[in-house]
Amino acid sequence: MKAILLALSSILFLTSCSTETVLPTPIPTPTPIPVEEAMYYPTIGSGIWETKSIQTLGWNQSAVQPLLDYLALKNSKSFIILVNGRIVMENYFNSHNATANWYWASAGKTLTSTVTGIAQQEGLLNINNKVSQYIGTGWTSETLAQENLITCKNLLSMNSGLDDSTDAVDPASLTYTADAGTRWAYHNVYVKLQDVVASASGQTWSSYFNTKLRDKIGMDGTWIQSGNNSVYWSTTRSMARFGLLALNKGKWNSDQIVNENYFNEATNTSQTINQSYGYLWWLNGKSSFHLPQSQLQFSGSIIPNGANDMFMALGKNDQKIYVIPSKKMVVIRMGDAADTSNLALSDFDNVLWQKINALYQ
Known part of the structure; x- marks a missing residue:
């Protein structure tokens, strides 16, 4: 019996000596999830606008001066x-400053597009309706049947079918070239949308624009009649405010100024002829494009x-608003023509973007 007890004691002793202490598996520290920076909207009426440095973004400081030199060289x-x-x-060049107004030229077409969308969401008009429903017949020299084919959407999309050999918009100058929707041509006739909005709202174009868009996002500026066109003039920061509204698909803070669907x-592409044209907005990255005053189709972006x-x-003499959703970025350029060509589109755009890309590539 004594031998048995000794044997059991030996087994227990050996077992206790060979047992390892098992420590709990440490819980790994989770990798912090980057907090996405909130979109900023400058306060209306205060003149305050937050800034962010090149260094904070991790951009290439050495690419800044070549970009500024190019802008100065190109009459910005x-x-x-x-x-x-x-x-x-x-940055400001050639005696221009932050309080000076400059013209938007055709870049202001996008203001007309946006306000047309606002009028539609208020139930004042429908872009699929014919233009003559709002401003009466006889606004062109076409037959009644031809004129009745032209909708507000045709004016937004630049496919009214009206002769584009002149910028004049009096009835005698608005003559038939093709049925609406069958031919894309860059034409000043889009300005008739301002008459449509004025008639539908019972207000002047400027009054409706100021109340529904300009004042809501804190822009300054005014419409000035220039020949056959109504041209917007403002400070550069006001153009940037509109670009910021566009970046956020018509939203300013919590206020949806224009319907996001619109x-x-x-x-996005508004018709089948020019892939690179929306409602008075130019679109990059499409498979083909047309240029103003041309019926040629060019391949690529x-x-x-x-x-x-x-x-x-894009406006005459290189007035520019570029909106890049993937980079949450807006770029504004105002000035005189970069080159001898006065077209809204020129080689200036491509070289400028080569230099902008160098900031963050």
Whole structure:
């Protein structure tokens, strides 16, 4: 019996000596999830606008001066880059300054597009309705049947079928070339949309524009009649405010100024002829494009160096609003013509984007 107890004691002793202490498996520290920076909207009426430095973004500081040199060389007056609504670059050239007004030229077409969308969401008009429903018949020299084919959407999409050999918009100058919807041609007749909005709203165009768009996002500026066109003049920061509204698909803070569905339509291909044109917005990254005053179709993207998702407001003498959703970025350029060509589109765009790309590539 004594031998048995000794044997059991030996087994227990050996067992206790060989048992290892098992420590709990440590719980790994989770990798912090980056907090996405909130979109910033400058306060209305205060003049305050938050900034963000090149260094904070991790961009290439050495690429800044070549970009500024190019802008100065190319007759620029102002240049702004916004990222997430904050000013990253703001520069003025050739005696221009932050309080000076400059004209938007055809870049202002996008203001007309946006306000047309606002009028539609208020139930004042429908872009699929014929133009003559709002401003009466006889606004062109076409037959009644031909004129009645032209809808507000045709004016937004630049496929009214009206003769584009002149910028005049009096009835005698608006003559038939093709049925509406069958021919794309860049034409000043879009300005009739301002008459449509005025008639539908019972207000002047300027009054409706100021109340429904300009004042709601804190823009300054005014419409000035220039020949056959109504041209918008403002400070560069006001153009940047509109670009920020466009980046956010018609939204300003919590206020949806223009319906997002309409804005998506406006910044996507609006017809089958020119893939690179929406509702008075130019579109980058498409398979082909047409240029003003031309019926030729060109293959590829309008601005090869620009992002494929970029959409643009482009005006004579190189007035520019570039909106790049993938980078949450807006770029503004105002000034005189960069080159001898006065077209809204020129080689200036592609070289400029080569230099902008160098900031962050």
